[in-house]
Amino acid sequence: QKEVEQNSGPLSVPEGAIASLNCTYSDRVSQSFFWYRQYSGKSPELIMSIYSNGDKEDGRFTAQLNKASQYVSLLIRDSQPSDSATYLCAVKGGGYQKVTFGIGTKLQVIP
Amino acid sequence: GAVVSQHPSRVICKSGTSVKIECRSLDFQATTMFWYRQFPKKSLMLMATSNEGSKATYEQGVEKDKFLINHASLTLSTLTVTSAHPEDSSFYICSASGQNDQPQHFGDGTRLSIL
Numbered sequence: 001q002k003e004v005e006q007n008s009g010p011l012s013v014p015e016g017a018i019a020s021l022n023c024t025y026s027d028r029v030s031q032s033f034f035w036y037r038q039y040s041g042k043s044p045e046l047i048m049s050i051y052s053n054g055d056k057e058d059g060r061f062t063a064q065l066n067k068a069s070q071y072v073s074l075l076i077r078d079s080q081p082s083d084s085a086t087y088l089c090a091v092k093g094g095g096y097q098k099v100t101f102g103i104g105t106k107l108q109v110i111p
Numbered sequence: 112g113a114v115v116s117q118h119p120s121r122v123i124c125k126s127g128t129s130v131k132i133e134c135r136s137l138d139f140q141a142t143t144m145f146w147y148r149q150f151p152k153k154s155l156m157l158m159a160t161s162n163e164g165s166k167a168t169y170e171q172g173v174e175k176d177k178f179l180i181n182h183a184s185l186t187l188s189t190l191t192v193t194s195a196h197p198e199d200s201s202f203y204i205c206s207a208s209g210q211n212d213q214p215q216h217f218g219d220g221t222r223l224s225i226l
Contacts, residue, residue, distance in 0.1 A: 099215050103154040
């Protein structure tokens with residue numbers, strides 16, 4: 001059973017702070033890692049993909065991957081109230097394997 | 112970025128009606144499409160996975176005869192909720208992905224309400 005674990009939260013951070021969202025996964029052969037953002041009542045939206053160890057930055061977002069520790073994280077710098085949403089971690093194995101989603105971490109950015 | 116179109120966005124109908132939901136990948140060929148349902152404040156629940164031209168693979172507990180999935184082309188998959196009842200009311204979301212390490216891209220979802 002492939003598992004992707006996230007703390008459901010809520011994680012509350014003040015506006016302008018760094019939000020740190022964490023995710024661990026059980027399948028060592030996982031190759032592709034994604035972060036999605038889901039606003040209440042909406043469908044998930046892809047915000048980051050990461051495939052190799054290290055950091056990947058895109059604007060205020062930084063994804064970090066450590067395959068040895070089976071750990072992936074998302075940092076959101078200068079958090080804004082509009083970042084308040086549920087963030088889903090998703091992990092995919094090789095080939096045509098399906099993506100496994102975590103339950104999501106609810107982030108609340110307090111003005 | 113990749114675009115997945117899903118419609119209708121909202122359906123309200125009487126119990127016993129069958130409802131068809133369409134999911135289209137607009138700018139890429141979707142090797143695989145996925146159907147999820149989500150209850151309020153709950154996580155995504157995968158219902159089935161479909162590959163173009165082959166039968167869908169349903170998750171445990173999902174009734175194949177209740178939720179008919181057709182993936183006729185690399186850009187279109189449909190979910191038909193047959194003889195819908197109030198307990199089928201939910202938010203249904205499709206997603207599509209290309210080959211190998213490509214992510215899933217989600218449609219906007221369909222909110223189904225059965226009266």
